[in-house]
Amino acid sequence: MSTDPVEAVSATLAANLRAGRKERGWRLEDLAARSGVSRGMLQQIETGQTNPSIATVARICATLGISIGQLVEPPEDLGRVTTAEDVDVRRAGRASEARLLINDGQAPFVELWDFIVAPNDEISSHAHPAGTRELIHLHKGELVVEIGGATFHVAEGGSIRIRGDRAHLYRNPSAEPARLTMTVVYLGHQDPRYAQPAA
Secondary structure: OOOOHHHHHHHHHHHHHHHHHHHOOOOHHHHHHHHOOOHHHHHHHHOOOOOOOHHHHHHHHHHHOOOHHHHOOOHHHOOOOOOHHHOEEEEEOOOEEEEEEEEOOOOOOEEEEEEEEOOOOEEEEOOOOOOOEEEEEEEEOOEEEEEOOEEEEEOOOOEEEEEOOOOEEEEOOOOOOEEEEEEEEOOOOOOOOOOOOOO
């Protein structure tokens, strides 16, 4: 995409307008008839040959049923791919491994983790910021979760939701590794220890 901001917005507008129209199965003529914007103008916008007025963009958005922000949203804001090289691998417990697979870098902050808890090992965590929740799914093995004086046993294939804003511990009581995926949802501020800038 061009580094010129005007060209970049024009290219984004063109691509998003074309995609929005095609999602609805509309021809240029259909959108023109519905919006009151001429076919010629719509074609020029879709090919990046003109920069329409705000009034024209507003009419198009009203017809498509989307906001102006959606029409000029850059494609990279719609998704972000990470690779194996992007994964943040950390040692945990005595011999366990915690892998921060991805976070979204924006509120509400969400992190996706992959853990391998070694046999007879445990991972302790201090309390995260107020309102934090953790959603855990155990793919393989056994898991004991201790939090606030309560103890929960999770069997293979099971899941658990816990308060992440209290000190907690994950323990593998078996002789086989335990594999789990965890989603951490922060109500307000992300734990700065795990923050990553959004790509």
